[in-house]
Amino acid sequence: MASHLGDPRVVEFDVRTDEMLINMGPQHPSTHGVLRLALRTDGEIVSEATPHIGYLHRCAEKIGENLSHRQYIPYTDRMDYLAAMNMNLGWALVVEKLLKHEVPERGRHLRVLMAELNRIASHLVAMGTYGLDLGSFTPFLYAFRERERILDLFEEVCGARLTYSYITPGGATGDLTEGWLEKCEAFLDQLAPVIEEYHTLLTSNAVFIRRTAGIGVLSAEMAIDYGTSGPVLRGSGVDYDLRRDGDPWYTGLYRDYKYEVIVQKDGHYPKDRDYPPVPAEAVLGDSWHRFYVRMLEVVQSVELVRQAMERYRAAKGDCGAPLKLTQRLPKGEAYLETEAPRGQMGFFLVADGNAIPWRVRVRSSSFCNLSITHEVCRGCLIADVPAVIGSLDIVMGEIDR
Amino acid sequence: MMTLAGMDWHAIYFWLFALLTCGFALAVLFSANVVRMAFYLVLCLGASAGLFFLTGAEFVAAMQLMIYVGGTLVLLVFGVMLTAHSRFVSLRTPSGEWILALIAGSALLALLLSAALKVPDWVKANPDRAAISAADVEATTPIGMGFAGVRVDKLSQTDPQLLGGMSGYLLPFLIVSIHLLVVLIGAAYMARAKRRAAAVDEGAV
Amino acid sequence: MDHQKLFDQLRERFGDDVRALVVETIDPWIEVSAERLEDVCRLLKNDAAWQFNLLNCITAVDYFEPDAKKAAKVDWKPHVQMLYHLSSTTLKHTVVIKVRLPRWKDDVAGQLPEVASVSGIWRTADWHEREVYDLMGVMFVGHPDLRRILCPEDWEGYPLRKDYVMPLEYHGIRNR
Amino acid sequence: MAPITVAHYLAVGAVMFVAGVLCMVTKRNALGVLMGVELVLNGANINFVAFGSKLLRAESLGLDGQFIALFVIVLAAGEAAVALAIALNFYNNHTTIDVDRADDLKG
């Protein structure tokens, strides 16, 4: 009997209840697809959270060894299906890097335009579903309302609303249609003021702050150690953005664009005077900061899209034609990471001289972002688990590939 | 007696609630599952609140539902949940114990019932009940006043000897309040975090 | 970034265990022996001059040609190549570390090749190594929890190996 | 149908009381015993309220019956809180609330 007193769990909690092992997912409203978390809980307190992945494993890497580089584009769509343009871009760039193929100036701006527009759409979903995770349904529909308009724009340009296969090695499947830029302009004009609404509903909402501030704190060292990237990394205060610090093949896209990396420096985010202040409860690296970084990145992307449109208009020539299906890849290997909405999305390509790669490797951002779960969910409440997972903004299609 | 006009509603409701109360009390006794026991206890106490309503003690009945059923029993069920080992705990009692208990119980019941029926005053119905309207048994405010120390329900009392003993329930009320406060603090203290347990353990080493 | 300088420094420290430096390729790489990989990685991470604090990716490539006719034409011997893409968030440079492993340990089919785990150096390696183990069949010595991650725990074979044959049936589920 | 008298209520109270006593005797679970106590208290309460009802007796106990019933209810709440705290504490130390196992002090 006395042995129970020595049990560390006995002294921790108010009433010692029996430990419970519960499965959150793979069918659970807030696990963003088919993530399964095995939670070991003591009452409401989670003592251990183990993610189990692989429910959406589609062997994308194996498939890549059997298809030519252009045929692989639709498979990249299905990795991060919320940011398919960025996935297409990542693959297109790595193929071009291997081929040392440069797209024309106009194509470059088109790519920035698409990538940033998709980043807005993706962050809107992240914001909406995060609200959903915290029990607030309305921001979700607001976010989808705006996202619909982006999808309309994409549909007009490539015919698809989710899996675009638009940006291809060599350029894009087509140029923008007539009047597209005006529509995009109109959308951006409409989006800017409603971001204020989202801040009211979520960012500066007292309940939201109480649910997210100080929850799931990820220190900068740990964030780097776990290889997290994107808003998760920058939410921990690490000033690292591949658009600025990445491979020259990628940063070349953003050459002469004006933007600031969204990260807290000296207690301030760039241009944060226009947005709700950081609440006193928030700790750098917590769920609130991750969310806030995403919200600010939407604004940043709006500006980038505006710049891209301006440059696209000014640029002469075409936007690049897709490479031939049978275009042989030179012998060699190339690795390229791009800054996708969820973080650093890396593609690695080994070619043996055929059009079909010898090996394709995909380094997924959500994969690394998710791996911190057991670290940050330890000792939190059950209700905090969706709050943390939601703030990581994972897409299972990308994790399982 | 079953004329249309003379329908004794009190009796009908009494039998209804009495059967429910007794039935669920026995169900509590004979149930082997602790959660079901709690459920039957809820129904039993709820039905007895119905009996209180019938006697005109509406405030007591409401309090019974609120404090007893809504508070105490929820707490009890909470305790059941916290301490349930397997999901549905069964409490088997050896049959030998049952037989002994039932013999003793029926003896006790027979004694109590015979006592209840022996006193002539208790088996006599109130002759002028018809004259008492629902408004006459309205007692909520008088009870409140009684707790504050003023017995407005005994205004017609003229016997000075009796008057001395009914100056209200202010003192017991205060005592109970303090008692409850102590209980609350004590219960919180007992069920609080067990950090001290570890300290004692270390001290022993 | 000066890859030659890094190579020289490593060479000085680890001798011939740091096998080669190739800078003519798209991404310059340094080949290291499997035995000293952990030490090299620790130095790369902790040395103030390099600070490779971010492990981007761990990749394993199976160099094996099942088709005998084609196998005769290739210019390599069958092996598994491990690639570690490293970068530094502070100094903003990258490097690729390669390790050459046999396809099977001691050339006994079914004996997984072994390499030291770097999960003690970068914790992100934990999941990446599990993935490589799962799909390519490389044993990471010193890994705290080497289990399959994407495939079910009872899956047989290593799907990304070139000689992998998809099983016809899994728990009564027909695959074709 | 015979008119309802105080004795009817007393009979109900007696049944509850006996059921409660037997519950206390036969149940092994501390919470089962606690439920028995609640039944006993409530059986007594029915008597108090019945004696105090103006509807049942011309010369009733009056409001005093209800006062005592209220005190019983409130004290039962306190008693339940303490008993529950004891039960939980006991459970923490012994991982059971079987009352027969509470024999630590036995020599």
Added chain:
Amino acid sequence: MAELINLQILNRLLGWAGVDLPPSHLAGAVLAALVHGVILLGIVAVAAMFFIWAERKVAGRIQDRLGPTRVGGRFGWLQALADGIKLLSKEDVRPREADALLFRCAPYVSFAASFTAYLALPFSDGWVAQHINSAVFFILAVLGLEVFGVILAGYASGSKWSLFGAMRESAQVVSYEVPLGLCVVVPVFICGTMNLVTIGNMQTGWLTNWLVFHDPFTFAVFWVYFTCAIASVNRAPFDLAEAESELVAGFHTEYSGMRWCYFFMAEYGSMLLVSGLATILFFGGWHGPVPVFDMLGWSSMGGVLQYVAELAGAANFLIKAVVGVTVMIWVRWTLPRLRIDQVMTTCLKYCTPLAAVCFLGALGWQTGMFGLAAGPLWSPNQLMAVKQRGEYRESWVLKAEAAAAAEGSAAQAGRPAASGDRDEPDVSGETEPARSSATGAVGSPLSRKGGVG
């Protein structure tokens, strides 16, 4: 005990229709009981259906969409019915792990509790199924029983998520009953009665007579009450027992079809109930902001006109209650959900102390501690002859007053028992006159504002 069944409405209806029925008539009594039961069940069922529709419609509008538009014509007003039919036709699933009896009983327990509380809720002057003189506490008490359905459902489902939901619910409801009770006590002691009909009638007149405008403390306590009410009926942001993003669906994870539907009927029933209670306790009950029928004199005229006035009162009451429910719906679709520990801190750290402070403040206001309440501020009520708050007495007070008046002797001449502007009650209570003056004192704090003016 024919009084147990209130015949007022039925008799008036029948009397109006020319049927003369003795009150103790069995057929009449049974009919009355049936009518009451059916009316209340109808109200609860229709209210639930209406609010399910309203929830979708309001949520739709809040979320920049239309909500249901097709079923039953333009506004989708039959959507709730369609939902009901769908639920009826669903398979009734019971998990193998479940405790069959409790699993089946739980939804009915919930619904029965919610429905029973309507017994004591007046819809208009005297329109109440059962006159209970401690109606306020009765409603709170019965409403508190709803939690048993949830606990049983959670425990009997044999699912861990359900169990979590049940644990949360029991902790939450037990805690919130404390501030809720405290809030309710404020209007109760201002009115000096727990009888909801009397409390409602005490707020006759212009809207300045509503208790929410009685003093700053009642105004504050209303908001505390509303917060606690939302928490006690398990609505967002306090809907932890069914938090779908954490616990899948909490206590009703394993329920489907009609059983699931009963939980929802109970939820919407309770929402209307707490709003109705708020309406009576704080917003004048069935009295409109402008006492039209009092001005016309219909409300005390008897016959058809009084019936019309009472009907309008009922409509008035329902409108106010529906507004309350709409606000709950609005809150639900706006705010994220709190965490369980935050829900408990909200209760223990904010609601309970606030309610206690308001209680003491209102007490001080009532006894003139702030020096403001002694003289009535001007209100439009002074223009018209409405029955003043102090004139509503419980029967025993009236009887005691009558007795005192009858026994009135020279000793009492200087201190009329029922006068409004008495000193503090003399509770020493040794002699007859002193005690009867204490009786009068019960009425006096109430009449301090209205009775004098």
